[in-house]
Amino acid sequence: MHENGAELASACTACHGTGGQSQGAVPSLAGMKAARFSERMxxxxxxxxxxxxxxxxxxxxxxxxxxxxxxxxxxxxxSDEAGDK
Ligand code: HEC
Known part of the structure; x- marks a missing residue:
């Protein structure tokens, strides 16, 4: 299997920022709980x-x-919120 999360996530950077750290109005995805992420998707x-x-x-x-x-x-x-998974 060649694809991985990082590769898939490169399709999201234009709007959600590198590593999901948004610089703009689009919500950040970095550190989002996996269950909530899947629910939203x-x-x-x-x-x-x-x-x-x-x-x-x-x-x-x-x-x-x-x-x-x-x-x-x-x-x-x-970084206060880092590790909150
Ligand atoms: C063209 C811009 C764009 C791209 C590309 C994009 N998003 Fe989004 N994303 C948005 C916008 C805008 C929202 C706010 C909800 C809406 O209006 O659809 C959002 C919201 C989300 C949310 C909900 C966040 C929250 O806190 O509720 C998730 C999860 C998400 N996007 C995942 C992804 C993933 C995964 C990818 C890549 C596969 C991706 N997005 C690519 C624009 C984008």
Missing amino acids: QAFKTGDGTIMNRIAPGYDSREIDMLARYFAAQPTAT
């Missing part, structure tokens, strides 16, 4: 969101799982 698949509803359907549950683990492991910009 499932909601987007069923039409929630303005932009993510067009992106999330491209990912199956195995890929969402890899992304969830990748982002949960990324340090947050405000």
Whole structure:
């Protein structure tokens, strides 16, 4: 298997920032709990969101799982919250 969470996540950097640390209005993904991440992705698949509803359907549950683990492991910009998984 060649793909991994980091590779999949490179498709998210344009909006969510490197390592999921957003610099702009889009929410950061770094340090997000894996369960919440997966929950949000499932909601987007069923039409929630303005932009993510067009992106999330491209990912199956195995890929969402890899992304969830990748982002949960990324340090947050405000290091106070790092390690809160
Ligand atoms: C074109 C810009 C764009 C790209 C690319 C993008 N996102 Fe998003 N993302 C958004 C926006 C905007 C929101 C806020 C919800 C909405 O309006 O859809 C969001 C919200 C989210 C949320 C919810 C965050 C929260 O705190 O509720 C998750 C999870 C997420 N995105 C995951 C991803 C993943 C994983 C990828 C890459 C596979 C990705 N996004 C790529 C724009 C983007």
